Amino acid sequence: MAHVHEVPADLTRNQGLVLGALNRSSGPLSAYDILDRLREDGLRAPLQVYRALDKLVERGLAHRLESLNAFVACADEHCHRKGLIAFAICEGCGKVDEFADAVIEERxxxxxxxxxxxxxxxxxxxxxxCAECLKLAA
Amino acid sequence: MAHVHEVPADLTRNQGLVLGALNRSSGPLSAYDILDRLREDGLRAPLQVYRALDKLVERGLAHRLESLNAFVACADEHCHRKGLIAFAICEGCGKVDEFADAVIEERxxxxxxxxxxxxxxxxxxxxxxCAECLKLAA
DNA sequence: TTTCAATACGTTATAGCATAACACTGCCGC
DNA sequence: GCGGCAGTGTTATGCTATAACGTATTGAAA
Incomplete structure (x- = not known):
């Protein structure tokens, strides 16, 4: 768990729970992973998670990783990112690095x-x- | 169907069938779409399609579109592309445009x-x- | 030529990801 | 109050992908 967002106050209960789960995780979570972690909080069905995720992604508080069918909390401290965001996903440890590049966006x-x-x-x-996993493997 | 590849001679039967289906399609196909189109050719199980797709993608004859969970035949005439390939997917007509950009790759x-x-x-x-769909909508 | 390894194939079953459809609740503006 | 909207809860279902098993074919090494 690197950086954790201030959770906006106007989130609904489910949205807050889902964002919390993402923030507490060190890596991407699938919707079903999230559901499993939130059963004790009263969530029971995938749809509850997907609906919350939709809103969070819409607001830029979370991102969907298409190549993993999974989700991460936005890692940008101020959530000011408007444009293209790129993700670097380590196959070793599963960690995700998020960055933006104006030149790529322009191209x-x-x-x-x-x-x-x-x-x-x-x-x-x-x-x-990632660098860390490469070091371990050497 | 824009451009159709010369189908390499050393493909197995299933690989050839799957690549043929992709080449005949004007847009991306899911593995199950492909399966449906190849039932009369004797294919019965998803795995037969997935296995063929794995090989085709490995050889660069087909590409996987992560954001669609679907596949397209490679559109590059000579299949010489080594590096990063970008895809532009039209939400209107479903057509996919494939391109490469050295600057992006460098960044x-x-x-x-x-x-x-x-x-x-x-x-x-x-x-x-895509331009065409924008024109129609106007 | 036998044997071994590698690769592809076929099938059944199952796991994992996502949404449809319906009913109900609570809030806010008119 | 009431009408609309967003969120919720639930059941059922559909789509995407792989596990685990066994068989067939091929080609090279012994």
């Missing part, structure tokens, strides 16, 4: 402009091994 | 180098609307 914008393609959402995920 | 490489992260695989998928 994509150029490509889209040239093609007349209207970008709505971009997912960018790097799979590999 | 990612820089980030990874600085972090000591060893990149194994990158997925980059843009969702939005």
């Amino acid at each position: 994509l914008g150029n490509w889209a402009g040239a093609k007349g393609f209207k970008v709505e959402r971009t997912t960018m995920e790097i799979r590999g091994k | 990612l490489g820089n980030w990874a180098g600085a972090k000591g992260f060893k990149v194994e695989r990158t997925t980059m998928e843009i969702r939005g609307k």
Whole structure:
């Protein structure tokens, strides 16, 4: 658990629980992982989790990792990120690093402009091994 | 169906069938879509399709679209692409455009180098609307 | 040529991810 | 009050992916 967000006050109970579970986790969680961790808090069905996740992702408090079918809490301290976010996912320890790159965003914008393609959402995920895991393996 | 590959001669029967189905399709297909289209050719179980897809993706003849849980035939005429490939997926018509960008690849490489992260695989998928669908909607 | 390893194939069963459909609740504005 | 909206709870279901087993084919080494 690296950084933990201030949890916004206007979240509903379920949204707060789900975000809490994500914040307490050191890595990505699937919706069913989250459900398992929140059974004692009264959650019973996947849909309760998915609905909360939808809202959290919509507000940028959580991100979906498409290549894992899993979710992470947003790691940006101030949640100010508007544009493209890239994720580096370590296959060793499962940790996820989140970063933004204006140049990449610009290149994509150029490509889209040239093609007349209207970008709505971009997912960018790097799979590999983090420095720490590489050190351990050596 | 835009461009169709020369199908390599050393594919197995199932691999050839699956690649054929992908080539005949104008858009991405899920493994189960493929299975449905190949039942008359004797395929019966998802695993037969997944196994073929694994090999095709490994050889670069097909790509997996993580954000769709679906697959497309490689659209590069000569299958020479080594590095990062980006996909632009139209939410309107479902068509997928495939492109590469050396600058993006370089930026990612820089980030990874600085972090000591060893990149194994990158997925980059843009969702939005293609020029044609935008025109229709106007 | 026998034997071994590697690769592909076929099948059943099961695990894991996600949503449809319906009913109910609580809040807020009019 | 009442009408709309967002959130909730529940059951059932559908889609995506793999485990675990056994068989078949091939090709090279002994």
